[in-house]
Amino acid sequence: MNLRNIKIIYRKELLDSLRDRRTLISMVLVPILMFPVMILGVGIIMGLVISKAVQKGSKVVIVGESFGESLASKIQEKEGVEVVEMENYEIALRKKEIQTVLVIPKYFEESLARADSTELRILYDEAELRSQMAEKKLREVILDYRDEVVSERMTSRGIEKSFLEPFVVTSVNLASKEKMGGMVMGLFLPYMVIILSLTGAMYPAVDMTAGEKERGTLETLMVSSASRKEMVLGKFTMVFTASVITALLSLLSLFATFALGSSLTISILEDFPFSIQPLGFVTVFFMMIPLSAFFSSLLMMISIFAKSSKEANSYIHPLVFIIVLPAMVSFLPGVELNSLMAMIPIVNTSLVLKEVLMGTYHWGNIGLIFLFNFLFAALGLWGAIGLFEKETVLFRV
Amino acid sequence: MIQVKELTKIFKDRKRGEVRAVDGISFECKPGRIFGLLGPNGAGKTTILRILSTILRPTSGTALINGADVVEDPLKARRQIGFLSCDTKLYGRLTPREMVFYFGRLYGMKEDAIARRAEEIFQLFGMKDFIHRRNDRLSSGMQQKVSIARTIIHDPPVMVLDEPTFGLDIMASRAVIQFIRKCREEGKTVILSSHVMAVAEKLCDEIAIIHRGRILATGTLKEHQERTGKEDLEEIFVHLVGEENGANIGH
Numbered sequence: 001m002n003l004r005n006i007k008i009i010y011r012k013e014l015l016d017s018l019r020d021r022r023t024l025i026s027m028v029l030v031p032i033l034m035f036p037v038m039i040l041g042v043g044i045i046m047g048l049v050i051s052k053a054v055q056k057g058s059k060v061v062i063v064g065e066s067f068g069e070s071l072a073s074k075i076q077e078k079e080g081v082e083v084v085e086m087e088n089y090e091i092a093l094r095k096k097e098i099q100t101v102l103v104i105p106k107y108f109e110e111s112l113a114r115a116d117s118t119e120l121r122i123l124y125d126e127a128e129l130r131s132q133m134a135e136k137k138l139r140e141v142i143l144d145y146r147d148e149v150v151s152e153r154m155t156s157r158g159i160e161k162s163f164l165e166p167f168v169v170t171s172v173n174l175a176s177k178e179k180m181g182g183m184v185m186g187l188f189l190p191y192m193v194i195i196l197s198l199t200g201a202m203y204p205a206v207d208m209t210a211g212e213k214e215r216g217t218l219e220t221l222m223v224s225s226a227s228r229k230e231m232v233l234g235k236f237t238m239v240f241t242a243s244v245i246t247a248l249l250s251l252l253s254l255f256a257t258f259a260l261g262s263s264l265t266i267s268i269l270e271d272f273p274f275s276i277q278p279l280g281f282v283t284v285f286f287m288m289i290p291l292s293a294f295f296s297s298l299l300m301m302i303s304i305f306a307k308s309s310k311e312a313n314s315y316i317h318p319l320v321f322i323i324v325l326p327a328m329v330s331f332l333p334g335v336e337l338n339s340l341m342a343m344i345p346i347v348n349t350s351l352v353l354k355e356v357l358m359g360t361y362h363w364g365n366i367g368l369i370f371l372f373n374f375l376f377a378a379l380g381l382w383g384a385i386g387l388f389e390k391e392t393v394l395f396r397v
Numbered sequence: 398m399i400q401v402k403e404l405t406k407i408f409k410d411r412k413r414g415e416v417r418a419v420d421g422i423s424f425e426c427k428p429g430r431i432f433g434l435l436g437p438n439g440a441g442k443t444t445i446l447r448i449l450s451t452i453l454r455p456t457s458g459t460a461l462i463n464g465a466d467v468v469e470d471p472l473k474a475r476r477q478i479g480f481l482s483c484d485t486k487l488y489g490r491l492t493p494r495e496m497v498f499y500f501g502r503l504y505g506m507k508e509d510a511i512a513r514r515a516e517e518i519f520q521l522f523g524m525k526d527f528i529h530r531r532n533d534r535l536s537s538g539m540q541q542k543v544s545i546a547r548t549i550i551h552d553p554p555v556m557v558l559d560e561p562t563f564g565l566d567i568m569a570s571r572a573v574i575q576f577i578r579k580c581r582e583e584g585k586t587v588i589l590s591s592h593v594m595a596v597a598e599k600l601c602d603e604i605a606i607i608h609r610g611r612i613l614a615t616g617t618l619k620e621h622q623e624r625t626g627k628e629d630l631e632e633i634f635v636h637l638v639g640e641e642n643g644a645n646i647g648h
C-alpha cells in the first residue's frame with residue numbers, strides 16, 4: 001500500500017467535490033441552515049401567531065350578566081377582553097365569531113351572600129389558540145374574584161389567612177443550568193447530529209463509487225497504477241471528511257442559533273435555557289468522528305455494490321430508517337448507558353451524547369465507545385475494500 | 398511486447414449461465430507493430446483487452462506485458478500500458494490539465510516530469526486553448542484528445558486500444574489514426590480492437606479474426622487474402638465466420 005497514492009486520490013476527490021454543487025449543498029449548506037431555519041423559523045412563526053392572537057383580543061359573551069354584575073364588571077375591565085352581546089352564542093363560538101362564553105347561574109350573587117357554593121361555566125374551543133387564551137384570561141379574573149370573596153368571608157368571621165394556608169411548599173431545583181438545558185438538548189440533539197452526519201456522507205459516497213460506474217470513469221481510474229485498496233482508502237477519506245465537516249458545521253450552527261435566538265428573545269428558546277461548556281462541545285464533536293467513519297464505510301460498501309446512483313439510493317433509503325430508530329434512543333427517558341449499550345453502534349453514541357450534554361462525563365464509557373465505533377468503521381472499510389476488489393461486483397450486469 | 402498464453406475468461410451470468418467470453422486464446426504482438434482484433438459484437442474483444450490492462454482477471458491462462466505477468470504482478474503490468482476504450486471516460490468536473498496530472502501522479506511520476514511531458518502532448522495535439530476548460534464542456538473530439546493525453550502521459554511502451562475511433566467524426570478519427578501510426582513509429586507495441594473493417598485494413602500489420610471467444614485466423618491482410626481467396630477484409634471475415642458456423646452445424 002502506497003500512502004502517496006491515497007493522498008493523490010484524496011486530493012483529487014476533494015477538488016472534484018468542491019466543484020460539485022450537490023456535494024456542497026449536502027456538506028455545507030444543509031447543516032448550516034437546518035437549525036436556524038427549523039428553530040428560529042418555528043419560533044418566529046409561533047411568535048407571530050401568538051402576538052396576532054394577543055393583538056386581536058378576545059370576545060366574550062356573558063350569559064346571565066345580571067346575576068353577577070360585580071364579576072361582569074371585573075371582566076369588562078380586563079385588558080384584551082371585549083364583552084359582546086349575542087343570542088346564538090354556541091353557534092357563534094363554533095364559527096369563531098367569539099372566543100368564550102361565561103355562563104353565570106341564576107341567583108349567583110345571592111348564593112355568594114349566603115356563603116353557598118355554586119358553579120360558573122366557561123365554554124371555549126381548546127383547538128383554537130385565541131379561544132384557549134381567552135379561557136385562561138377569564139379563569140384568571142374569576143379566580144381573583146373568588147380569592148376576594150374568600151378573604152371577605154374570612155375577615156367577616158375573624159379567621160386568619162394562615163387558617164386556610166397552614167404552610168407553603170417551595171421546591172428548590174438543584175440541577176445546574178447546564179443540566180436543565182442539557183436535558184432538553186440531550187433529548188433531540190444527538191439524534192439530529194447523528195442523522196446529519198449520515199446525510200453528509202451519503203451523497204459523496206454514492207457519487208464517488210456508483211456514480212463513477214455510471215459515468216464510466218471508474219474503468220479509467222482502474223487502469224492507473226494505484227491499487228484497488230488505495231482507491232477505496234482515498235475515496236473513503238473524502239467521504240469521511242464530508243461527514244465530519246457536516247457534523248461540525250451542524251454543531252456550530254446549532255450553538256450559533258441558540259446564541260442568536262436568546263439575544264432575539266424568541267419565546268420558545270426562552271423555555272430552553274441552553275448553554276454548553278467548551279468541554280461538552282469538544283467531546284460531542286470527538287464522539288462524532290468514529291461514528292462518521294462508520295457511516296462513511298457503511299455507505300461506501302453499499303454504493304460500491306450498486307450499479308448506479310439510483311440503485312445505491314434505493315438501498316440507502318431503507319438504511320436511513322434503520323439508523324433513525326437507534327439514533328432516537330436519546331428520546332427515551334430512563335434508557336441509560338451501560339456496558340451492553342456501549343457495544344451497539346449508533347445507540348451508544350446517541351446515549352453518550354445525551355449524557356455529555358447533561359454534564360455527565362463517564363470517561364471510561366466515552367473511551368470505550370470511541371474505540372468500538374472505530375472498530376465498526378474498520379470492519380465496514382474492510383468490507384468495502386473486499387467488494388471493490390471483486391470484479392463480479394465492479395462489473396455487475 | 399505482449400504474449401498471450403491460453404487465455405480463458407468465463408463469466409457467470411445469472412440468465413445465460415456460464416459464458417465463455419474468451420476461450421483458450423494465444424497470440425503475440427511485437428514492438429513497432431499494430432495488432433488488430435477483429436470480430437462481431439460479443440466476440441470477446443473488450444474482455445481480452447480488459448484482461449491485458451488488468452481490469453479483469455483471467456479464469457485461466459495469462460499474458461505477459463513486456464515480461465510482466467498480468468496475474469502475478471498486475472501493478473507492474475499496468476505501468477507498461479496505456480489503455481483507452483469507450484468505457485474510460487473523463488472526470489467531467491476536472492480540466493484536461495488536471496486530468497492528465499492526476500494520472501501522471503498516480504503512475505508515480507515527478508511533478509516536473511509530468512509538466513514537461515504534458516506540455517509536449519498538448520503541443521502535439523493542439524490542445525493548448527482548452528486545457529483549462531472543464532472536461533464536460535468539451536466537444537467529443539476534444540474529449541478524445543484528452544483521453545489520449547491521459548493514456549500516454551507516462552509514455553507507456555504498450556498501447557491497448559478498444560475501438561479507438563468509435564463514435565468519432567472523420568476529422569477526429571483521422572487524428573486518432575495518425576496518433577496510432579505515430580505510436581508504431583516510436584516502436585511501441587499496439588493492440589487494438591475494431592469491428593470496422595476499413596480501420597483494420599488501413600492500420601493493422603497483423604489481424605486476428607475472433608468469433609465467440611476464439612481466434613479463427615491470424616496473419617497479415619495478405620496472408621488472409623491468400624488463405625481464403627477473397628480480396629476484401631469484409632469478405633474474408635464473412636467467409637471465416639460462415640465456415641465456423643457451418644462447422645458448428647456439422648457437428
Ligand SMILES: Nc1ncnc2c1ncn2[C@@H]1O[C@H](COP(=O)(O)OP(=O)(O)OP(=O)(O)O)[C@@H](O)[C@H]1O
Nearest residue numbers: 395397408410416418437438439440441442443444
Ligand atoms: N461482466 C460480465 N458479466 C457477464 N458477461 C459478460 C460480462 N462482460 C462481458 N460479458 C459477455 O462476454 C461476451 C464478450 O463480450 P465483449 O464485451 O468482450 O465483446 P466485444 O467483442 O467487445 O463486443 P462489442 O463489439 O459489442 O464491443 C459477451 O457475450 C458478453 O455478454
Ligand SMILES: [Mg+2]
Nearest residue numbers: 442443444559
Ligand atoms: Mg467491446
